[in-house]
Amino acid sequence: MFGSDKGLQATIQRMLADINALKGNGIIDIIEGDNISIDKKNPRKLKISSTASGGPGSGSKIDSIVAGDNITVDDTDPLNPIVSVQDITLSGEVTGSTSLSAIDKTAITNKTTETIVGTDYVLFGDTSDSNNLKKGLISDIVALSGGGGGGSPAGSDTQIQYNNAGAFGADALFTRDVATGNANLAKDAIQQSAVTFTGGGLNDLLIAPTFSGSTPTTYTITISSTGTPDTFDWTDGTNSGTNVPMDVMGNALSNGLIIGFMADTGHTNGDSWSWTYTKSEKFAFKLTDDFGGNIGSGLAGVLQKYENTAGGINREARNGITEVQGDDAGEYFPFIISEVTDSSEYYIAQILSADGAVQSSRNLSTNNYSQILIRNNSFILVNRVNSTGSQNGTSFTNESGITATRIGNLSGGNGTKITIDDINEHITISNLPAYDDDAAAGTGGLTAGMVYMTTGSGSAPLNAAGILMIKQ
Numbered sequence: 001m002f003g004s005d006k007g008l009q010a011t012i013q014r015m016l017a018d019i020n021a022l023k024g025n026g027i028i029d030i031i032e033g034d035n036i037s038i039d040k041k042n043p044r045k046l047k048i049s050s051t052a053s054g055g056p057g058s059g060s061k062i063d064s065i066v067a068g069d070n071i072t073v074d075d076t077d078p079l080n081p082i083v084s085v086q087d088i089t090l091s092g093e094v095t096g097s098t099s100l101s102a103i104d105k106t107a108i109t110n111k112t113t114e115t116i117v118g119t120d121y122v123l124f125g126d127t128s129d130s131n132n133l134k135k136g137l138i139s140d141i142v143a144l145s146g147g148g149g150g151g152s153p154a155g156s157d158t159q160i161q162y163n164n165a166g167a168f169g170a171d172a173l174f175t176r177d178v179a180t181g182n183a184n185l186a187k188d189a190i191q192q193s194a195v196t197f198t199g200g201g202l203n204d205l206l207i208a209p210t211f212s213g214s215t216p217t218t219y220t221i222t223i224s225s226t227g228t229p230d231t232f233d234w235t236d237g238t239n240s241g242t243n244v245p246m247d248v249m250g251n252a253l254s255n256g257l258i259i260g261f262m263a264d265t266g267h268t269n270g271d272s273w274s275w276t277y278t279k280s281e282k283f284a285f286k287l288t289d290d291f292g293g294n295i296g297s298g299l300a301g302v303l304q305k306y307e308n309t310a311g312g313i314n315r316e317a318r319n320g321i322t323e324v325q326g327d328d329a330g331e332y333f334p335f336i337i338s339e340v341t342d343s344s345e346y347y348i349a350q351i352l353s354a355d356g357a358v359q360s361s362r363n364l365s366t367n368n369y370s371q372i373l374i375r376n377n378s379f380i381l382v383n384r385v386n387s388t389g390s391q392n393g394t395s396f397t398n399e400s401g402i403t404a405t406r407i408g409n410l411s412g413g414n415g416t417k418i419t420i421d422d423i424n425e426h427i428t429i430s431n432l433p434a435y436d437d438d439a440a441a442g443t444g445g446l447t448a449g450m451v452y453m454t455t456g457s458g459s460a461p462l463n464a465a466g467i468l469m470i471k472q
Contacts, residue, residue, distance in 0.1 A: 049080045177284070182305065187281035190215055191308075195275045199223075201268025206260040207275070213255030215278045221259065222272040229264035282307045316341040382410060390414075429468075437462050438472050446471040 037049045074082040118139030125131040153161055155170025160183065162169050173186040190211060197203045205221065217236050225231045229246040239254040246264035253259060261267075284305035304317040317340050340348045345365060351358040356375030363369065373380040382393035390413030395406045408417025408430070416431040432451065435441040436458035446452060448471055456465030 173279070180284075180286070182284040182286045185283045186279055187283070189279060189281060190277050191280050193276045193278070195273050197271070197273050199268055199271025201271045202263065202266050203271075203273075204262035205273045206262065208250070208258040208260070211255055211257045211277050213257075213277070216276055217255065218274060218276040219253070219257070220272060220274045223267045223269050226267060226269050227265070230261075230267045280308050314342075380410075384412075388412070434465070435469075438469070441469070441471050448472060 039049070072084045074084070116138055118137065120138045121135040122138060122141065123133055123135055124141075126134045152168070153159075153170065154164070154168040155161075155172065158175040158177065159170035159172060160174045160176055162171075173188055175184045175186075176182070177184060192207070192209075192211070195205065195207070197205070201223070211217075213236070219234065219236050222233045223230060224233045224243050231243045231245050233242045234240060234244065234253055236254050241253070244251060246261050246267075248260060248262070248264050250258045250260040282305075284307070304319075306315045306317075308314075317338070319338050338350045341364070342348075345363070347360075347362040347364055349358070349360045349362075356373065356378075358371065358373050360369055360371045368383070368385055370383045371380070373382075378395065378397040380393065380395040382391045382395070384391045391410045392408065392413065393410055395410055397404055403421065403423050405420040405422075406417050407420075409415055410417065414431050417429075419426075419428040419430065421428070429451070432453050433441075433444065433446070434453050434455045435444055435446070436455050440458070441450070441452050444452075450471045452469050452471065454462045454465055454467040454469060456463060462469075
């Protein structure tokens with residue numbers, strides 16, 4: 001095939017093997033052999049020459065070079081054939097399993113665009129292996145980049161991630177509740193619950209504040225036998241002990257905990273004590289537009305929650321700012337709201353606006369509440385039996401040229417009140433009962449000191465209606 005020059009033949013065979021392993025738009029490499037020189041000035045058009053003692057072109061000629069896929073040979077000058085590579089269009093799929101040394105020479109153009117996922121592969125040149133072509137997972141490449149949310153998250157589910165020296169970090173005390181949207185920040189302080197004693201015998205267990213284990217951990221102590229001394233079994237859910245003799249100087253359990261009994265005899269078999277250690281204090285916060293049913297909804301603000309499961313405390317605080325429309329069309333008042341709810345039993349709110357301030361305290365179980373309202377033309381101190389019941393209190397108003405102070409039932413009741421109008425110099429007692437005389441007032445249920453007025457049907461001098469009287 002290549003004439004009598006065996007060095008030339010071997011070189012050309014290596015050249016064709018390299019051409020078949022072609023990965024791009026150029027010939028990767030051809031190695032010179034005996035009496036063969038290669039001009040590589042243009043990597044896409046190699047000039048191969050046969051040499052002899054007389055110099056290039058004076059020795060044995062190259063008989064032939066056979067063109068292959070995407071390779072052309074210009075043998076116009078038999079002693080100096082020119083091998084050129086054409087552009088390669090790839091189609092089909094990349095083959096190979098863990099390592100690739102070649103790409104199928106079929107086009108990969110005109111493919112449908114697909115969504116890339118972490119389990120997809122990409123091709124890369126491995127610098128640690130002579131730049132050989134390899135494949136790797138998308139997820140591994142993203143993880144190496146150190147950004148963009150790649151890599152494995154730290155901690156456990158719901159734990160919020162943060163940058164920890166270029167890697168993901170997490171803290172069991174900093175979590176997010178997907179259901180509520182709250183970000184939770186727990187207090188790193190262990191609390192012991194109340195001790196539950198079950199039985200009818202001697203209840204004299206003492207617990208030292210020495211627990212240093214993980215939470216939650218629940219201990220149970222059970223009297224296992226009586227004698228001198230009595231014995232007990234114990235467990236913390238992981239560690240345990242059986243028939244441990246009581247020691248009035250103290251018994252060491254697990255997690256650094258020490259317990260003791262005031263007496264080491266006299267207990268009742270089967271009696272038990274249990275309690276739990278938790279990190280029970282938690283703070284939660286989020287942006288919200290929900291202010292519950294106490295003020296209303298649609299108010300943008302911040303929700304803060306404090307929870308202490310060991311102490312049975314659950315408080316919520318909301319702080320928001322918004323605008324509401326006043327009595328006059330087109331009139332809006334900006335205001336700030338602060339709300340506190342304590343364990344769904346009590347509710348306190350404070351509203352500040354350009355029109356005044358309101359402070360309210362409500363018992364959520366009965367819906368009874370007290371309220372202070374301060375406006376630029378009024379002051380009201382009121383207590384209401386429930387949200388729809390009567391309002392009783394004191395009000396001072398100065399509107400439309402009328403200054404009035406009212407004491408008593410302001411609305412929703414029988415209307416019993418005193419109104420003082422300083423402008424017109426009037427004092428009015430509303431819903432005042434009327435009787436013929438003192439005896440009739442006593443029969444009607446009034447007691448000494450109560451006020452009534454006459455009906456006009458009594459004996460003189462009480463035979464005139466409207467005389468103000470005090471029950472004797």
